[in-house]
Amino acid sequence: MKDDIIRAVYYWLRDFFWIIIKRDLKKSKNILQSSPDITSEEKTLLDNVSLKINLRDTMYVGGQGKQYLSVGISAIRCIQEALKNKSNDFKVNSVLDFAGGSGRVLRFLKVKFPNADIYISELDKNALKFCNKHLNVKSFISKIHFNEIKNPQKFDLIWCGSLFTHIDEQHAIELLKFFYEHLSDKGMCVFTTHGTLSIKWLEEGKKNTYGIPVASQQKIVKEYFSNGYGYADYPNEPGYGISAVTHHRLTEIAKSIGNWNEILFCEHGWDNHQDVYGFSK
Numbered sequence: 001m002k003d004d005i006i007r008a009v010y011y012w013l014r015d016f017f018w019i020i021i022k023r024d025l026k027k028s029k030n031i032l033q034s035s036p037d038i039t040s041e042e043k044t045l046l047d048n049v050s051l052k053i054n055l056r057d058t059m060y061v062g063g064q065g066k067q068y069l070s071v072g073i074s075a076i077r078c079i080q081e082a083l084k085n086k087s088n089d090f091k092v093n094s095v096l097d098f099a100g101g102s103g104r105v106l107r108f109l110k111v112k113f114p115n116a117d118i119y120i121s122e123l124d125k126n127a128l129k130f131c132n133k134h135l136n137v138k139s140f141i142s143k144i145h146f147n148e149i150k151n152p153q154k155f156d157l158i159w160c161g162s163l164f165t166h167i168d169e170q171h172a173i174e175l176l177k178f179f180y181e182h183l184s185d186k187g188m189c190v191f192t193t194h195g196t197l198s199i200k201w202l203e204e205g206k207k208n209t210y211g212i213p214v215a216s217q218q219k220i221v222k223e224y225f226s227n228g229y230g231y232a233d234y235p236n237e238p239g240y241g242i243s244a245v246t247h248h249r250l251t252e253i254a255k256s257i258g259n260w261n262e263i264l265f266c267e268h269g270w271d272n273h274q275d276v277y278g279f280s281k
Contacts, residue, residue, distance in 0.1 A: 018053070021060070025051040028065030032073070042073050048111045054102035054130040072108040074271045075161055078264075079112070082190050082278035085263040090186055092116050096155040098179075099142065099163040102127045103135050109159065110135060119155070144239070146174040154182050158189035162274060165194045166240055168231040173253055179279070180258045188263065188280035194244040195275035197268040199224055202244075210242045220244055228252070247275070254279055 029051070033043050046069065053060050053068075060068050083090070092113050097106045100120040110118060118137045122128050128139040140151045158179050164172055179189040201208045202217045209217055216232035220242060224230035228249025233241040251262055254277075264278030 018055070021053045021055075021062075021065070022051050024063060024065040025053070025069065028069055031066055032069060038073070042076070045073065045076065045108055045111050050103075050107045050110070050135060052134045054127060054134075056126055056130075057102035057104070059101055059104045068104060071161075071271050072105050074269075075105040075159065076108050076112055078192075078266065078270055078276045078278075079157070079159060079190050081266065081269075081276075082188055082264040082280075085278070086186075086188065086280065090156075092156045094153070094155045094157070094184070095119065096121060096158045096182070098158055098160040099123075100127075100131070100159075100161075103131045105159060105161055106131060106137065107135055110137065113157075116156075119153070121149070121151075146171070146178040149178060151182070154184045154187065156184050156187045158183065158187070158191075160189065160191040161270065162192055164191060164245070165243060165274060167243060168239075168241075169229040169243075169245075169253075171239075172229070172243070172245070173257070176254055176257050180260060180281075183260075183281050186281055188278055190264065190276065190278045192270045192274035192276050193250060194242070195247065195267060197273065197275075198244050199230075212242055216241070250277065 029046050032038055033046055049072070094117045095109055095113055097109060097120045100106045100122060101124070103120070106120055120128065120131050120137055120139045121142045122139070123142045123144070125141065128141065131137050132139055143149050164175065167175065183189060199221055202221050205214070205217065212232055212234060219232045220230035222230065224244050224246065228246040229243065231241060231243040233239065247265060254260070254262065260279045260281045262277065263280045264276060266276040268274060269276035
């Protein structure tokens with residue numbers, strides 16, 4: 001009897017919060033659709049995008065639905081810029097959102113590429129379960145060491161937003177190798193990093209210092225200017241932290257991995273924050 005009551009309360013609270021969040025997102029969607037900065041194509045995306053949110057989605061902050069949706073639109077803009085540098089006959093038939101969380105960008109990819117075979121990969125099993133059920137995509141579990149991921153499929157498009165921003169250079173090399181090996185013959189990957197803007201914030205120590213102590217901020221800045229790749233752990237989280245990489249160093253790493261070309265570089269192009277890269281075979 002007690003377990004039944006607890007279960008009933010849980011489901012009532014879950015549905016209640018989903019209603020509150022959906023109201024916020026609907027209001028935010030209407031605000032965005034009335035914005036002169038939103039194109040007619042983006043308004044169509046907003047019309048059709050799912051507003052179902054995982055209650056454990058750490059990317060959604062209560063009452064900030066406009067920011068949540070804007071980040072998704074910004075990702076699509078980045079991908080479209082990369083597509084401009086592909087041949088007209090290039091078709092996106094398969095998509096991977098790597099480290100896609102609970103689908104902040106994935107929900108827009110579903111609408112943008114309605115006929116594509118879409119996958120998400122994540123460490124968080126709860127996030128994968130949510131995306132499988134509510135966004136109707138396929139999935140496979142990620143690994144801390146990217147060379148241990150077992151998935152033979154190749155993709156025409158790989159999107160990776162804000163993962164390089166949290167890993168050291170060795171893991172970044174592993175991740176780029178994973179992307180290269182899992183692109184189709186003419187496929188492209190689009191991903192983001194911290195760059196000059198983030199370094200400026202860390203140097204100033206004002207707007208956004210990413211929740212890391214001063215000593216770590218200084219370490220990142222020093223390594224960024226000396227080696228091209230700066231990294232420091234979050235407090236008490238070894239192997240996971242904040243990184244920043246120069247354009248020169250990132251392209252050096254990419255060229256060492258395989259025969260692919262940079263087709264896009266846009267400084268702080270994702271949500272006016274992170275640098276955006278596109279590489280294509």
